[in-house]
Amino acid sequence: MNKIDRLLNSANRMLRNCASKPSSDWSYVSSGLLHNDPHVSKIFHGIISGERAALAKGITLVESLNSRKKAMGEALLAKLIRHQRDLEAAGKKYTFRIGLSGAPGAGKSTMIESLGMKLTEEGHSVAVLTVDPSSVSTGGSILGDKTRMFKLSQNSKAFIRQSPSKCNLGGVTRNTNESISLCEGAGYDVILVETVGVGQSEIAVSDMVDMFCMVVPPAAGDELQGLKKGIMEVADAVIVNKADGDLLPAARRAQAEYTSALKLMRKKSELWTPQVLRVSSMTTEGMDKLWSLMSSYHQVMIDNGELSAKRERQKVVWMWNHAHDQLLDLFQSHPSVTRQRSDLERQVLNGHLSPGFAADLLLNDFFGSQKK
Structure with a gap:
């Protein structure tokens, strides 16, 4: 195995291990949140009752990349956010x-x-x-x-x-x-x-x-x-x-x-x-x-009133952070990108292409495929 092959294998291994699995399945969005799911309701009531095991399960749900569990996690969050808002309105x-x-x-x-x-x-x-x-x-x-x-x-x-x-x-x-x-x-x-x-x-x-x-x-x-x-x-x-x-x-x-x-x-x-x-x-x-x-x-x-205003601004920041992460996952897993990835990486290592131009080629093909 030559030096370039070793570098490619090492870079690809790092990308696979550092990147989470592509989370481009947003089917739960169109089907709606699972507010009435009995498992979600059980965890919700466990959390507001102070059960540590329920809290741990809830965090595992929101960290999951599985589409159904992701939907359950979002439904759980919606319930808890509404619950917290009601408590704060009541003077908590x-x-x-x-x-x-x-x-x-x-x-x-x-x-x-x-x-x-x-x-x-x-x-x-x-x-x-x-x-x-x-x-x-x-x-x-x-x-x-x-x-x-x-x-x-x-x-x-x-x-x-x-x-x-x-x-x-x-x-x-x-x-x-x-x-x-x-x-x-x-x-x-x-x-x-x-x-x-x-x-x-x-x-x-x-x-x-x-x-x-x-x-x-x-x-x-x-x-x-x-x-x-x-x-x-x-x-x-x-x-x-x-x-x-x-x-x-x-x-x-x-x-x-x-x-x-x-x-x-x-x-x-x-x-x-x-x-x-x-x-x-x-x-x-x-x-x-x-x-x-x-x-x-x-x-x-x-x-x-700065605390309340700060928290409201933070919600918008994290909305865009989530969008950024999801788009990056979608880009990295898209067929037009995976098809050319190895060849472009090799050309960059060989010095035939600059990293910036190779990235622009991938982006051009990615956005071109979206228009078709």
Whole structure:
């Protein structure tokens, strides 16, 4: 096998493992949602009654690519969204959706356990949605975040759900937003969303939560690193984790550097100025201040109507995100694309075509076939 064949085999294997199976079967749309399906009704009543097993089944439905299960998941979501709207109209308090993101090794999982245990002790019910990276070689995920939340996983007031990223960019899965709605329907008032270890530009979680927190380890970079565009621009708070022991001096320097960097950035909202806090997940030092800051942000956004407006904008964003994902699946699985794929890949590797021109050829044939 020559070098080009080996490269083609490797690239195709990565594409197969990273891409979910094409979900281009939308037959359930024309047949209508299965509102009266007994299985959907059973799961719905189980979720609003606080049954953890029913919640887990519901999340599995919304994550499924099977056409019938997809229809059941959408029907379940419709019921729960309507149920939540009725509760809010009757005066139920807003839930609090918090996204936590940062580089690998920042200590996100350990910090979430420490924060989650504090919240349950104060009477909150906490749902944790974690996203684990999927292998580009095998497509599998370890789903090991729960091992770092041993105490929280045994807490009756907490629910932890791990999902594979399936190589989706942005640090979250396609269905994390729907999973948040299901958790709220089950009565969890604080939803913590932990992304995969991400870089500076992967900020999809900020479009599905009320507050977005960037978690950094001590000595994560100098002030110039904090000034770089991307994740820092959308952060409502920066949390310097592992501020204990020998790392405490480095954590103090990091806090000062990020505080200085934030002053030079344009504020996301006139109602809120992002702050930088130090915490220790091991000693719980700083956790009280962190929750106090989060609670203040939540209340400010509610009082000024910004929280409601933000959630409405997020719904539109995710409508288009779903459309984008579905169109990409449709394109990759279309006969006009699969027929030419191997030949065009080989010509690109041989240097006979540029990647951009090869992509334009595929798009031209794809849209041409749609007109016939």
